[in-house]
Amino acid sequence: MVRWILAAAAALMLTTGLAAAQQGPLRIELDEGVIEPLPYALPSFVDEGAGSLASQITRVIADDLSGTGLFREIPEGAHIQRFGSFDTPVSYADWQAINAQALINGSVGMSGGKVVVKFRLHDVYGNTQLGDGQQLAASPQSWRRLAHKVADVIYARITGESGYFDSRVVYVSESGPKGQRQKRLAIMDYDGENVNYLTDSSTIVLAPRFSPQGDRILYTTFETGFPRIKMMSVGNAAGKLLPEVPGTMTFSPRFSPDGGSIVYSLEQNGNTDLYRMSVSGGSVERLTNSPAIETAPSYSPDGSQIVFESDRSGTQQIYVMSASGGEPVRISNGDGRYGTPVWSPRGDLIAFTKQSGGRFFIGVMRTDGSEERDLTASYLDEGPTWAPNGRVLMFTRESPGAAGAAKMYTVDITGRNLKAVAGLGGASDPTWGPLLP
Numbered sequence: 001m002v003r004w005i006l007a008a009a010a011a012l013m014l015t016t017g018l019a020a021a022q023q024g025p026l027r028i029e030l031d032e033g034v035i036e037p038l039p040y041a042l043p044s045f046v047d048e049g050a051g052s053l054a055s056q057i058t059r060v061i062a063d064d065l066s067g068t069g070l071f072r073e074i075p076e077g078a079h080i081q082r083f084g085s086f087d088t089p090v091s092y093a094d095w096q097a098i099n100a101q102a103l104i105n106g107s108v109g110m111s112g113g114k115v116v117v118k119f120r121l122h123d124v125y126g127n128t129q130l131g132d133g134q135q136l137a138a139s140p141q142s143w144r145r146l147a148h149k150v151a152d153v154i155y156a157r158i159t160g161e162s163g164y165f166d167s168r169v170v171y172v173s174e175s176g177p178k179g180q181r182q183k184r185l186a187i188m189d190y191d192g193e194n195v196n197y198l199t200d201s202s203t204i205v206l207a208p209r210f211s212p213q214g215d216r217i218l219y220t221t222f223e224t225g226f227p228r229i230k231m232m233s234v235g236n237a238a239g240k241l242l243p244e245v246p247g248t249m250t251f252s253p254r255f256s257p258d259g260g261s262i263v264y265s266l267e268q269n270g271n272t273d274l275y276r277m278s279v280s281g282g283s284v285e286r287l288t289n290s291p292a293i294e295t296a297p298s299y300s301p302d303g304s305q306i307v308f309e310s311d312r313s314g315t316q317q318i319y320v321m322s323a324s325g326g327e328p329v330r331i332s333n334g335d336g337r338y339g340t341p342v343w344s345p346r347g348d349l350i351a352f353t354k355q356s357g358g359r360f361f362i363g364v365m366r367t368d369g370s371e372e373r374d375l376t377a378s379y380l381d382e383g384p385t386w387a388p389n390g391r392v393l394m395f396t397r398e399s400p401g402a403a404g405a406a407k408m409y410t411v412d413i414t415g416r417n418l419k420a421v422a423g424l425g426g427a428s429d430p431t432w433g434p435l436l437p
Helices: 053-067 092-096 140-159
Strands: 038-041 046-048 071-073 102-111 114-123 134-138 167-175 182-189 205-210 216-221 228-233 239-241 249-255 261-268 271-278 284-286 294-299 305-310 317-322 325-330 337-343 349-356 359-366 373-378 381-386 392-398 406-412 426-435
Touching: 046 053, 053 071, 053 102, 053 114, 053 140, 102 140, 114 140, 134 140, 140 182, 167 205, 167 406, 182 205, 205 249, 216 249, 249 294, 261 294, 271 294, 305 337, 317 337, 337 381, 349 381, 359 381, 359 392, 373 381, 373 392, 373 406, 381 426, 392 426, 406 426
Parallel strands: 038 071, 038 102, 046 102, 205 426, 228 249, 294 337
Antiparallel strands: 102 114, 114 134, 167 182, 167 426, 205 216, 216 228, 228 239, 249 261, 261 271, 271 284, 294 305, 305 317, 317 325, 337 349, 349 359, 359 373, 381 392, 392 406
């Protein structure tokens, strides 16, 4: 069986090494260089009784793959071979003639009230099928998820990494003029489709954060008149305020990697420190004790450390400390102010917001602060969140002026594939959830 191999290099910059007529295994390597997307062919899946869903599912798969910047679809009008059925033998010479490196063929049918997708992935210049064909099924209402799952399988086989398409994002939906924004929590598919609203706009909501399992959300609400942390079930949108210390304000919460505890900021008598509590509402543990403002905590994937922002040095900077507290170590050392740090699910990088020279940047650095790289720059970029595979970031970008609005963008960790999340109105403060089961 031919296998496509992904090798990670220290610089984490992408290049695609492709031979126009290679006979060995096709490889996509991560290394320094200029990206050359892999050309692939995706003929419309054969309709086996699913009607328009066959072409709709095909298009979502193509959008997922091409949207990564790693793949380039060869237009269907250039295809020589046509598939009359799922089992039509592949004429590899026809696909080599149009320089397709990979070929995906499939079909969509109905069985027992469910949509059934069958598909195969081929190495065109290896003249072989990559792995076994697969069959997935779902309800007609979940056809987009079905397409995302197919794309995830293809992405994983080509790159050796898990995909991120069958995932959701919780965010703050915004409407109204800039000085009177109405905000409510919303949840969507990663590509901006299937938006559902979780709260109304009767009160300010901020900083929603998914649980590791994707079944709960933490966020800050002003429904009592002061910032309070609330936990909500994604399934039924039922929520409850977490216990508070009288006379304090609580905000900026985040789940631990095991979902059993919450780290958050607590303000009392003008001082803001980091605290931790059990999800079940047990005792509260103070993690920092400083006259500085300390907020925006995020756990390392193994739960052993916390990264956060603090102005204890006189300006807003990023620090790392043990998850049990102790003396933190500053890791941000560039010019400007740093905030909203969040640990990559891979554990190798920390994403952040930086303000410098009158502009805002989304960047990444190693967990010791080395190898800092800016990925974006604009009037106002802030609040990055990681895709489940640690390869892509989503963040908020706000345009200037009285008519300025917040939109959500994605960028890969090379900074070379920046694009807006399509189809949304005002939207901010995204948090990417895990892959769905």
